[in-house]
Amino acid sequence: MNEYLVAILLGIVEGMTEFLPVSSTGHLILASELMGYDAAQWAVFNIAIQPGAILAIVALYWRTFLAVGRGLLSWEANSVKFVRNLLIAFFPAVALGLAFNDQIEALLENAVIVAWALIAGGIGILVVERLARTENVLGIAGVSFAQSVKIGLVQCIAMIPGVSRSGATIMGAMALGIDRRTAADFSFFLALPTLTGATVLQLFKHRDALTADSFGLIGVGFLVSFVVALAVIKAFLAVVTKHGFAPFAWYRIVAGAAALIWLSMR
Known part of the structure; x- marks a missing residue:
């Protein structure tokens, strides 16, 4: 397959799945298996x-x-609380990511784990949607210190490929009583330090693999993921407002089951 075509396809997958509760890493791993x-x-x-x-x-x-x-x-109070909450939620991922980086990378090679994680995550979303009792907390600044710590701990579950960072943080926040929109916004903003930190760490670790020839492909994938993510985030919020997270849960279950069947038949 042409390298630039692969770059475009992976950019689409990244942009479509990074902020949805379906696992971007899991989809990229399954894409490698599917496209060969x-x-x-x-x-x-x-x-x-x-x-x-x-x-x-x-x-x-x-x-x-x-x-x-x-x-x-x-030093306005809401702005300080906004930043404080995100940094608190970011810290657990930093600590565990640095401590277990090699073990986490080893999991990225296992598509079967991804498939099972998709199914388990879908069931988890359905359970939280049915049982969670949420209330409006007036934005990210309204999230408490303790809630921020717990959201950060839940985010760490997403180090297992297929779990979904956004899904874990959103469902974790809702389980703590935070309303859907604030939970989604918290997940979006928490992605900035989390994904930036993970990207910098991994690129530094694998800096020898970056060559002049790879920058063109990276540029194409970067641009495609940016454009696709812009559209997906807007659509995601519209779907969640009207239908909740159940559509994504059922998608995860169907996709995970289909992946398991396909992987067992190869």
């Missing part, structure tokens, strides 16, 4: 194009970033 290309060859590429999806959050929420930045200059 060398996953190891594209491992660094998959990491390098993540900032494209991250940039989509900055583009969509630039007014919020500007307001928070101005608030911090005057």
Whole structure:
């Protein structure tokens, strides 16, 4: 398969799945199995194009970033709490990511784990949707210190490929009583330090694999993931507002079951 075609397809997968509760990493792993290309060859590429999806959050929420930045200059309470909550939730991922980086990378080679994680995560979403009792907490600044710590701990479950970082954080927040929209926004903003940190760490670790020839492919994947993520985030919020997270749960269950059947028949 043409390398630029693979780059475009992976950019689409990254942009479509990074902020949905369906696991971008899991889909990229399954894509390598389905399309039959060398996953190891594209491992660094998959990491390098993540900032494209991250940039989509900055583009969509630039007014919020500007307001928070101005608030911090005057030490405004809501802005301080906004940043505090995100940093608190980010810390557990830093600690566990650094401590178990090699073990986490080993899991990325197992498509069967991805398939089972998709199914388990789908069931988990359905359970939380049915049982969670949420209330409006008035935005990220309204999330408590303790809730932020717990969301950060739940996010760490997503180090298992197929679990979904966004799914874990959103469902974790809802299980703690946080309303859907605030839970989704918390997940979006928490993605910035989490994915940026993970990207920097992995690119530094695998810096020898980056060559001049790879930058063109990375640029294509970056741009595609950015454009696709812009559209997907808007559509995601519309779907969640109207239908909740159940459609994504059923998708996960069907996709995971189909992947298990296909992997067993190869």
